Amino acid sequence: MTRPIVPREDRIRRTLDHLRNETTDEYETVSAFYPDEFTDPLLAGRERDLVFGRVPSIVAHSSELPRPNDFLTLQMPRNRIIVVRQRDGGVKAFVNLCRHRGALLEEQEKGRCRLFSCGYHRWSYDTDGSLRAVTKDSTFGEIDRSKYGLVELPCEERHGFVWVVDDAVPKKEGTGIDVADWLGPDLDPMLAEYHLEDLVAFRAEGFDEPVNWKIMQDAFLDGYHIQYAHPNTAGKHIHTNVLTVEDFGRHARFISPRKSIDRWLEEDPGDRSLAKYVTETHFLLPNSTLLRQPDHFQLLTFRPHPKDPGRSRMEMRLLVPTVSASGMAEDEWSGRWQKNWDILIAVLHQEDFPLLRGSQQGMASANAGSMVLGRNEVVNQIFHRELRRLLT
Ligand code: FES
Ligand SMILES: [Fe+2]
CATH class of the missing domain: 3.90.380.10 (Naphthalene 1,2-dioxygenase Alpha Subunit; Chain A, domain 1)
Known part of the structure; x- marks a missing residue:
C-alpha cells in the first residue's frame, strides 16, 4: 500500500x-x-x-565490484559465498565451495580473477559458475559437468547495492529475488x-x-x-x-x-x-x-x-x-x-x-x-x- x-x-x-x-x-x-x-x-x-534464507539483504555496494571478474567473499548466515561481477556487467553470487570434494574455493576476501581454481585438486570454474576444467579427467571418469557448476544464490543489483537471498532453492518460480518488491x-x-x-x-x-x-x-x-x-x-x-x-x-x-x-x-x-x-x-x-x-x-x-x-x-x-x-x-x-x-x-x-x-x-x-x-x-x-x- x-x-x-x-x-x-x-x-x-x-x-x-x-x-x-x-x-x-x-x-x-x-x-x-x-x-x-x-x-x-x-x-x-x-x-x-x-x-536471511528468504528475503534480500545487502552484501556490498556496486563500486566494490567495478570491473568484470572482480569478486568478494563473505560469510552469510547460511552460506559462505562469492559475489562476482560478470563479463556482461551483471553480478552473480555462488556458494564458495568446490563441487568436487567441498574445499573452500576462494580464500581471498576480495580480488579479481578469470577463473576460480580450487587449491585441493585444481578443478576450475568460470566466473559465471560453470565447471571449466577437471584435472586428470581421463582417469576421473565421466560426469555431467553441467551438474557440477557452482551453486548459485539469488542476487540482484539495485540502487547501487548488491542484494542476496541466502538460499539456493527458489521459493517461487523465477529468480527468487525481487528487491523492488x-x-x-x-x-x-x-x-x-x-x-x-x-x-x-x-x-x-x-x-x-x-x-x-x-x-x-x-x-x-x-x-x-x-x-x-x-x-x-x-x-x-x-x-x-x-x-x-x-x-x-x-x-x-x-x-x-x-x-x-x-x-x-x-x-x-x-x-x-x-x-x-x-x-x-x-x-x-x-x-x-x-x-x-x-x-x-x-x-x-x-x-x-x-x-x-x-x-x-x-x-x-x-x-x-x-x-x-x-x-x-x-x-x-x-x-x-x-x-x-x-x-x-x-x-x-x-x-x-x-x-x-x-x-x-x-x-x-x-x-x-x-x-x-x-x-x-x-x-x-x-x-x-x-x-x-x-x-x-
Ligand atoms: S575439492 Fe576442489 S578440486 Fe578437489
Ligand atoms: Fe551508539
Whole structure:
C-alpha cells in the first residue's frame, strides 16, 4: 500500500516542534522482550532460515565490484559465498565451495580473477559458475559437468547495492529475488532518488563482535542513548530522544536533528531548507541502517554468525561522491573522508561495542528477567515487530 509521503522539509519542521515541546514520535505501546531472543540457538536457526534464507539483504555496494571478474567473499548466515561481477556487467553470487570434494574455493576476501581454481585438486570454474576444467579427467571418469557448476544464490543489483537471498532453492518460480518488491512502493522510489549508484564506497570494513546481531542492529536505530553513551562525541552534535518516524510497514525512515538546528527554535526558518541540520536514517529490514547525511551516506549491516547466537558481523560502508563529482583534489578528498571514517571507527570501538558486548553477556544471566522497549524507541519497535512477522 502506498501512503502519501510527507515532504522532507515538513518532517523537519515536525522535528523542530518536537524539540520545542520536548516530545518525540511514539509507538502505540511499550513492549516486553526476553533475553533468550539473543541467546537461543533454535531461534537463531529460524532467523537464518526464515529471514536471511528468504528475503534480500545487502552484501556490498556496486563500486566494490567495478570491473568484470572482480569478486568478494563473505560469510552469510547460511552460506559462505562469492559475489562476482560478470563479463556482461551483471553480478552473480555462488556458494564458495568446490563441487568436487567441498574445499573452500576462494580464500581471498576480495580480488579479481578469470577463473576460480580450487587449491585441493585444481578443478576450475568460470566466473559465471560453470565447471571449466577437471584435472586428470581421463582417469576421473565421466560426469555431467553441467551438474557440477557452482551453486548459485539469488542476487540482484539495485540502487547501487548488491542484494542476496541466502538460499539456493527458489521459493517461487523465477529468480527468487525481487528487491523492488521487497522494498515496496514507498521505499523503492526513495532509494532511486538518492542515486546511490553514483557514489563510491570510500571504505568498507567488517567487525566480528561477540554480540547477537539484533542487539547490534538495535543500537543503530536508537536515538535515545546518544547523550548518555556518547556524551563527548555524537552527543555533542545530535539531539537525544527526538525522532520523526515514517513507518512503511516493513522498513522505516526517521529524521534525527543536529544541535545546529537550535537556532531555528526561536527564529522562524520560513521556506529555507533545513536539510543540513538533520540526519535522515533508513531502516531496511532485515539488517541494515542507511544514514543520509547532508553530503554522503553511511551503510551499516548486521549479519548473524552461522552458528553462535552470541556472535555477529557488522559491516560499515562510507558512501561518498567520487573525486571528480566532488570537485576536490584527490588528496583533499581522501583526507577529508579518512578523517570522517576515523571518527566513526573510534566511536564504534570505544563507545558502542563495549556497551553492546556487556549487553550480550548480561543476556546470558540465568535470571536476566524480562526487559522492555519504550514508546519512544519507535524504530526498534518496528524492527522487532517486523522480525516477529517474518518468523511466524
Ligand atoms: S575439492 Fe576442489 S578440486 Fe578437489
Ligand atoms: Fe551508539
